[in-house]
Amino acid sequence: MADNSIEVKNLYKIFGAHGEKYIEAVENGMSKDDLNAKHGHVLGLKNINIHMPSAKIQVIMGLSGSGKSTMIRHINRLIDPTAGEVIFQGEDVCKMSKADLQEFRRHKTAMVFQKFALLPHRTVVDNTVFGLELQGVDKKERHDRAMHWLKRVGLEGFENNYPNQLSGGMQQRVGLARALTNDADILLMDEAFSALDPLIRMDMQTILLELQKDLQKTIVFITHDLDEALRLGDQIAILRDGAVIQQGTGQEIVLNPADSYIADFIKEVNRGRVIRVDTIMTGANGGSSITIPSGSRLEHAAKLMVESGEAEANIVDDKNSAIGAITLKSAIDAMVTPAAH
Amino acid sequence: MSTDNTEAGLNLTELLTEFPEMSRGDLRDFKKGIDETFRDFTREWGESIEGFFVPLLKILVWFEKLVVATPWPLMIVILAALVYAGARSWGLVAGTVASLLVIGYLGMWEDMMFTLALISVATALCIIIGIPLGILMSKSDRTQAVITPVLDFMQTIPSFVYLIPILMLLGIGKVPGLIAVCIYAIPPVVRLTNLGIRLVDKDVLEAADAFGASPRQKLFTVQLPLALPNIFAGVNQTIMMALAMVVVAALIGVQGLGSEVLKAVNNQYLALGLMNGSAIVAIAIVFDRVSQKFGKRLQKHSEVIHG
Numbered sequence: 001m002a003d004n005s006i007e008v009k010n011l012y013k014i015f016g017a018h019g020e021k022y023i024e025a026v027e028n029g030m031s032k033d034d035l036n037a038k039h040g041h042v043l044g045l046k047n048i049n050i051h052m053p054s055a056k057i058q059v060i061m062g063l064s065g066s067g068k069s070t071m072i073r074h075i076n077r078l079i080d081p082t083a084g085e086v087i088f089q090g091e092d093v094c095k096m097s098k099a100d101l102q103e104f105r106r107h108k109t110a111m112v113f114q115k116f117a118l119l120p121h122r123t124v125v126d127n128t129v130f131g132l133e134l135q136g137v138d139k140k141e142r143h144d145r146a147m148h149w150l151k152r153v154g155l156e157g158f159e160n161n162y163p164n165q166l167s168g169g170m171q172q173r174v175g176l177a178r179a180l181t182n183d184a185d186i187l188l189m190d191e192a193f194s195a196l197d198p199l200i201r202m203d204m205q206t207i208l209l210e211l212q213k214d215l216q217k218t219i220v221f222i223t224h225d226l227d228e229a230l231r232l233g234d235q236i237a238i239l240r241d242g243a244v245i246q247q248g249t250g251q252e253i254v255l256n257p258a259d260s261y262i263a264d265f266i267k268e269v270n271r272g273r274v275i276r277v278d279t280i281m282t283g284a285n286g287g288s289s290i291t292i293p294s295g296s297r298l299e300h301a302a303k304l305m306v307e308s309g310e311a312e313a314n315i316v317d318d319k320n321s322a323i324g325a326i327t328l329k330s331a332i333d334a335m336v337t338p339a340a341h
Numbered sequence: 342m343s344t345d346n347t348e349a350g351l352n353l354t355e356l357l358t359e360f361p362e363m364s365r366g367d368l369r370d371f372k373k374g375i376d377e378t379f380r381d382f383t384r385e386w387g388e389s390i391e392g393f394f395v396p397l398l399k400i401l402v403w404f405e406k407l408v409v410a411t412p413w414p415l416m417i418v419i420l421a422a423l424v425y426a427g428a429r430s431w432g433l434v435a436g437t438v439a440s441l442l443v444i445g446y447l448g449m450w451e452d453m454m455f456t457l458a459l460i461s462v463a464t465a466l467c468i469i470i471g472i473p474l475g476i477l478m479s480k481s482d483r484t485q486a487v488i489t490p491v492l493d494f495m496q497t498i499p500s501f502v503y504l505i506p507i508l509m510l511l512g513i514g515k516v517p518g519l520i521a522v523c524i525y526a527i528p529p530v531v532r533l534t535n536l537g538i539r540l541v542d543k544d545v546l547e548a549a550d551a552f553g554a555s556p557r558q559k560l561f562t563v564q565l566p567l568a569l570p571n572i573f574a575g576v577n578q579t580i581m582m583a584l585a586m587v588v589v590a591a592l593i594g595v596q597g598l599g600s601e602v603l604k605a606v607n608n609q610y611l612a613l614g615l616m617n618g619s620a621i622v623a624i625a626i627v628f629d630r631v632s633q634k635f636g637k638r639l640q641k642h643s644e645v646i647h648g
């Protein structure tokens with residue numbers, strides 16, 4: 001499979017008329033507030049380096065104003081960087097000509113927006129074909145492809161409705177179908193589910209995870225919600241004031257928060273749904289009757305043990321051979337938030 | 342000493358009450374200079390400018406002939422069909438047919454046809470020129486800064502004032518009348534096209550960019566469709582303003598309901614004035630209702646219900 005990873009290197013964005021003048025000052029530690037107060041420029045991103053793995057979901061998380069939207073808009077260059085590179089398939093997106101960039105956006109990326117950004121004067125299916133229409137794909141083909149994806153996101157029968165006749169959750173499914181119909185390698189989602197209420201949001205997350213199983217796209221997913229980040233993210237990067245303050249898997253971040261800011265952030269997290277059995281298992285001793293697949297989350301493992309009345313379980317790899325064991329006590333210990341934080 | 346003082350005082354009052362105007366001779370020369378320059382320009386270019394407008398004249402004359410030659414029952418059917426197509430309202434169709442019948446019965450059919458032809462051609466011209474101008478204006482703040490004061494000027498200067506150069510250049514006739522109407526009526530389409538495009542939701546525009554729309558694709562698939570309700574409001578205003586100009590256009594030789602009103606004014610014919618005036622109002626109401634209903638239909642799916 002082609003390598004569709006995205007490499008963000010030394011990316012800086014300083015909003016204002018002469019952003020490039022202040023890169024050095026920012027490198028030397030000038031804060032966002034100082035930059036704004038002294039020079040009237042806004043620090044958007046500061047020395048971002050992220051390797052976004054191919055065919056995985058990369059989550060970018062942070063509070064409002066931390067630079068998430070700015071970051072994701074550099075990947076399809078809706079925002080031009082002040083300095084730095086975004087490499088995809090060996091090419092720097094930031095250096096593309098206008099024409100190349102247009103082709104890149106048409107064929108390599110698709111985007112889902114927080115406020116849906118559907119065309120209100122077009123029906124659901126006419127919205128869904130939008131990307132293909134811009135590419136110049138012929139009418140019959142684009143209609144068929146759009147209908148396929150509308151079906152996949154559960155909107156069959158609604159294709160002739162207008163966006164304002166649909167609920168928010170359904171509108172965002174249109175947004176998702178529109179992006180998927182493009183069949184691009186990269187899927188960019190800027191707080192795509194943030195405007196939806198919690199139940200619909202869980203639904204949409206489930207749909208996305210289901211689809212990703214066979215889509216295998218490189219997804220960049222923005223959220224300010226930690227539970228969403230942990231549920232979706234194969235990898236998570238946390239932004240604060242335009243800088244990455246920690247990146248890794250959800251488990252790595254929950255187990256080893258880089259600073260007190262992140263520790264605060266993860267305090268309320270359901271650790272049983274983040275930490276995997278592999279993290280706490282001990283050497284194989286095989287004394288139990290139940291087996292739990294490697295990679296399972298603690299909550300799931302604890303549930304299996306409780307249901308079977310066993311205090312121990314064997315962890316097995318995908319060839320079903322034992323690679324370790326856990327006890328119910330160790331699982332529960334790891335699920336309880338450590339007092340230190 | 343004291344006499345000097347009173348004299349100085351007198352001079353001061355004089356200075357404050359009498360405006361320090363240009364000397365009579367200079368002023369005369371100044372005006373004469375402008376008049377003569379323009380007259381020379383007219384002599385030099387008048388004919389080629391007239392030639393430039395010949396196609397316009399041909400279209401207008403052709404359209405007038407077509408409309409006048411169309412048998413009246415057919416015309417009523419056509420107009421009723423247009424009203425229905427635009428407004429989808431049987432009530433409005435009935436009202437339109439009734440007004441047409443009354444106007445015809447009162448002997449104003451042909452004049453009304455001339456006026457309809459003028460308004461239609463003027464509106465078409467305003468749209469053909471106005472929408473591209475509005476698009477241009479929406480593309481850059483600098484263009485907007487240049488065109489806006491020109492539009493303000495066109496809308497506020499008394500129309501009789503620009504009749505003068507038009508008359509000097511083109512004389513009396515249909516084309517100068519048409520141009521006078523257009524100058525007065527074009528600003529709303531331009532303004533509202535510009536406004537409509539500028540008001541298009543930034544998020545939707547960003548989506549178009551993200552999917553790789555070229556500027557042209559963006560204009561035709563996003564900006565114009567979303568600006569259409571506003572553009573249409575502009576067209577509606579343009580039609581109304583064109584109708585308001587028919588009497589002024591009659592002053593420079595355009596035949597129609599306007600020229601009858603003018604005749605009534607000159608001869609103090611109250612009934613003639615009222616009848617033709619009411620006919621203009623009836624046409625205005627029909628145009629207005631139809632275009633408003635049509636505009637509403639355009640807007641049907643634009644309002645956002647879910648956030």
Ligand SMILES: Nc1ncnc2c1ncn2[C@@H]1O[C@H](COP(=O)(O)OP(=O)(O)OP(=O)(O)O)[C@@H](O)[C@H]1O
Binds near residue numbers: 064065
């Ligand atoms: N065009 C701009 N001009 C100036 N400053 C900007 C611009 N766009 C964003 N910023 C600033 O950059 C910072 C990051 O903004 P950004 O929109 O990326 O944040 P975010 O993490 O997406 O926040 P939210 O969760 O509210 O969407 C903010 O301080 C913002 O004010």
Ligand SMILES: [Mg+2]
Binds near residue numbers: 068069191
């Ligand atoms: Mg944002």
